[in-house]
Amino acid sequence: xxxxxxxxxxxxxxxxxxxxxxxxxxxxxxxxxxxxxxxxxxxxxxxxxxxxxxxxxxxxxxxxxxxxxxxxxxxxxxxxxxxxxxxxxxxxxxxxxxxxxxxxxxxxxxxxxxxxxxxxxxxxxxxxxxxxxxxxxxxxxxxxxxxxxxxxxxxxxxxxxxxxxxxxxxxxxxxxxxxxxxxxxxxxxxxxxxxxxxxxxxxxxxxxxxxxxxxxxxxxxxxxxxxxxxxxxxxxxxxxxxxxxxxxxxxxxxxxxxxxxxxxxxxx
Amino acid sequence: xxxxxxxxxxxxxxxxxxxxxxxxxxxxxxxxxxxxxxxxxxxxxxxxxxxxxxxxxxxxxxxxxxxxxxxxxxxxxxxxxxxxxxxxxxxxxxxxxxxxxxxxxxxxxxxxxxxxxxxxxxxxxxxxxxxxxxxxxxxxxxxxxxxxxxxxxxxxxxxxxxxxxxxxxxxxxxxxxxxxxxxxxxxxxxxxxxxxxxxxxxxxxxxxxxxxxxxxxxxxxxxxxxxxxxxxxxxxxxxxxxxxxxxxxxxxxxxxxxxxxxxxxxxxxxxxxxxxxxxxxxxxxxxxxxxxxxxxxxxxxxxxxxxxxxxxxxxxxxxxxxxxxxxxxxxxxxxxxxxxxxxxxxxxxxxxxxxxxxxxxxxxxxxxxxxxxxxxxxxxxxxxxxxxxxxxxxxxxxxxxxxxxxxxxxxxxxxxxxxxxxxxxxxxxxxxxxxxxxxxxxxxx
Numbered sequence: 002x003x004x005x006x007x008x009x010x011x012x013x014x015x016x017x018x019x020x021x022x023x024x025x026x027x028x029x030x031x032x033x034x035x036x037x038x039x040x041x042x043x044x045x046x047x048x049x050x051x052x053x054x055x056x057x058x059x060x061x062x063x064x065x066x067x068x069x070x071x072x073x074x075x076x077x078x079x080x081x082x083x084x085x086x087x088x089x090x091x092x093x094x095x096x097x098x099x100x101x102x103x104x105x106x107x108x109x110x111x112x113x114x115x116x117x118x119x120x121x122x123x124x125x126x127x128x129x130x131x132x133x134x135x136x137x138x139x140x141x142x143x144x145x146x147x148x149x150x151x152x153x154x155x156x157x158x159x160x161x162x163x164x165x166x167x168x169x170x171x172x173x174x175x176x177x178x179x180x181x182x183x184x185x186x187x188x189x190x191x192x193x194x195x196x197x198x199x200x201x202x203x204x205x206x207x208x209x210x211x212x213x214x215x216x217x218x219x220x221x222x223x224x225x226x227x228x229x230x231x232x233x234x235x236x237x238x239x240x241x242x243x244x245x246x247x248x249x250x251x252x253x254x255x256x257x258x259x260x261x262x263x264x265x266x267x268x269x
Numbered sequence: 270x271x272x273x274x275x276x277x278x279x280x281x282x283x284x285x286x287x288x289x290x291x292x293x294x295x296x297x298x299x300x301x302x303x304x305x306x307x308x309x310x311x312x313x314x315x316x317x318x319x320x321x322x323x324x325x326x327x328x329x330x331x332x333x334x335x336x337x338x339x340x341x342x343x344x345x346x347x348x349x350x351x352x353x354x355x356x357x358x359x360x361x362x363x364x365x366x367x368x369x370x371x372x373x374x375x376x377x378x379x380x381x382x383x384x385x386x387x388x389x390x391x392x393x394x395x396x397x398x399x400x401x402x403x404x405x406x407x408x409x410x411x412x413x414x415x416x417x418x419x420x421x422x423x424x425x426x427x428x429x430x431x432x433x434x435x436x437x438x439x440x441x442x443x444x445x446x447x448x449x450x451x452x453x454x455x456x457x458x459x460x461x462x463x464x465x466x467x468x469x470x471x472x473x474x475x476x477x478x479x480x481x482x483x484x485x486x487x488x489x490x491x492x493x494x495x496x497x498x499x500x501x502x503x504x505x506x507x508x509x510x511x512x513x514x515x516x517x518x519x520x521x522x523x524x525x526x527x528x529x530x531x532x533x534x535x536x537x538x539x540x541x542x543x544x545x546x547x548x549x550x551x552x553x554x555x556x557x558x559x560x561x562x563x564x565x566x567x568x569x570x571x572x573x574x575x576x577x578x579x580x581x582x583x584x585x586x587x588x589x590x591x592x593x594x595x596x597x598x599x600x601x602x603x604x605x606x607x608x609x610x611x612x613x614x615x616x617x618x619x620x621x622x623x624x625x626x627x628x629x630x631x632x633x634x635x636x637x638x639x640x641x642x643x644x645x646x647x648x649x650x651x652x653x654x655x656x657x658x659x660x661x662x663x664x665x666x667x668x669x670x671x672x673x674x675x676x677x678x679x680x681x682x683x684x685x686x687x688x689x690x691x692x693x694x695x696x697x698x699x700x701x702x703x704x705x706x707x708x709x710x711x712x713x714x
Contacts, residue, residue: 166291174293182298183375186344186690187434187663190620199290229433232397232404236375237298239399258292265296 206243343693603641618662
């Protein structure tokens with residue numbers, strides 16, 4: 002009996018502890034996401050990006066130097082800010098700082114462009130909200146590894162950051178599927194007609210796996226049109242393959258979701 | 270503690286990644302007809318007279334009817350048989366999908382027939398060639414003389430599976446057959462299959478018949494006939510051939526039509542020179558007056574839920590279409606266009622009302638939403654009238670008359686069909702001239 006009670010206490014204590022611990026994280030994550038998303042949609046393909054003009058580069062480098070100064074001046078208060086909250090223990094932070102320092106000590110490895118972004122990221126470390134800072138730092142590291150691997154330009158690094166397709170890439174894919182999709186005509190006008198298909202793609206754009214996300218609706222009585230619609234969408238994807246995906250960046254688009262919605266077409 | 274935080278960090282990061290899954294919206298597609306291959310049905314080895322030519326032909330004929338039905342919808346493109354890559358019997362077991370895809374087919378129909386003990390057994394399979402799987406499979410047993418209907422039922426099942434709406438091939442059309450010179454027309458009631466075959470005449474032609482209408486729930490027909498120069502509303506059971514007069518009205522009755530549940534007839538009825546709309550319960554024979562207005566109210570038609578009635582009226586000066594509740598309240602004018610609007614018919618789907626419009630001497634058949642918005646004129650001609658819906662609300666059938674030339678010749682009246690997109694207009698072959706068509710509900714449900 003007492004043992005059971007003990008287990009109960011431990012279990013409930015654990016549950017309360019977990020919720021207390023996880024919920025704020027979740028909240029903060031939701032709040033942090035929007036600004037990241039807003040950056041995603043404006044990107045253009047590598048090819049269409051205008052390379053830095055020599056003059057512009059000079060100006061940017063000047064700005065960078067100024068930034069450095071700013072960083073070094075403001076550095077001490079940042080350390081203080083880190084000490085305040087109890088949640089994240091000091092040693093870890095120190096380690097991470099060390100890592101950055103190490104990188105700085107090895108200037109041959111890092112191009113000036115990369116240093117620029119890292120300075121920007123460093124700025125964000127001043128944010129008293131430590132978790133957000135940590136997330137950004139993790140992203141920075143992620144970005145850095147990608148930079149090293151791909152040797153991409155600065156802007157395209159940001160692009161892969163966003164993990165999306167650029168407008169022109171998306172348009173090419175969309176136009177291709179428009180041509181393959183025979184829209185069934187018996188669809189009702191006043192029902193929700195969205196079919197979401199999740200795809201796993203091979204390197205060449207052919208389909209490894211396809212899945213209809215709302216498949217339970219396909220067998221709902223009175224919704225037989227939905228099965229027909231979903232099947233027509235699947236057929237379109239299959240006829241179209243290999244899909245017109247960008248030649249590079251397989252990691253970005255290997256998982257793809259297509260949202261088929263003929264509502265606009267039926268109304269027009 | 271540190272580990273826990275790291276785990277949570279990973280969790281947050283991975284969650285962030287998952288939400289940035291690339292999503293592409295596909296909002297447009299093409300409306301090209303779907304390429305479909307209809308393989309001839311093969312004869313089962315166990316069949317009687319296995320090698321007889323007649324039965325071999327039957328399989329081919331059935332596949333031809335299916336093809337013709339599909340072609341008439343405008344939604345399918347049946348592929349030519351000489352491009353087929355596999356024998357019908359082998360394809361029926363399991364088609365080689367890649368080979369069929371080569372001829373650009375997206376769907377394949379295969380089948381088999383078996384004649385034994387004077388019974389005809391037909392089975393078919395529908396294959397999705399791009400997904401390489403079977404979509405539907407059914408078999409029917411019937412008497413061999415019924416083979417045309419089997420072909421229509423198969424067409425319906427495939428149509429349903431591929432478009433998501435019910436079919437309309439296993440249906441019949443009742444119409445007024447017209448023969449003789451224009452001033453001395455002999456009008457008979459006639460019925461035929463939806464594709465123009467199996468025509469039968471239901472009346473002798475000694476009385477004038479008008480406006481036959483099918484009961485949407487069974488094979489009962491209401492029509493008007495002049496008896497001793499008095500118009501009367503009749504009921505005719507097609508299966509038994511029994512006719513009866515619905516009621517003796519002292520004045521003029523026009524345009525009878527069934528309610529969606531088939532239990533009432535709604536019509537216009539002229540009394541003391543003013544016509545209003547009346548409904549009549551077929552069981553109790555109680556007549557109820559629905560509109561009471563000094564203007565001429567005619568051509569009533571129920572909405573499929575039975576709650577509303579659309580009709581035309583000249584209460585605004587010119588003939589326009591109105592909608593009201595089925596008890597006669599909340600009368601609302603829905604058409605405001607130039608010209609005259611008439612013969613409104615509510616679609617069995619409930620979303621549209623079909624009508625005839627007359628403007629500057631030309632006749633149009635059109636559709637609009639039940640509130641009068643989204644008006645679309647589908648076809649325009651010298652004289653055309655009386656649209657009637659297919660049971661799935663996708664196709665309209667109507668009749669069109671051609672002009673008589675100065676010598677009094679060249680006049681004809683033919684049945685035409687058009688789907689609600691307005692692109693697929695077809696003439697339906699009839700043995701004689703024809704007018705006032707009405708489409709039945711599905712014979713098999």
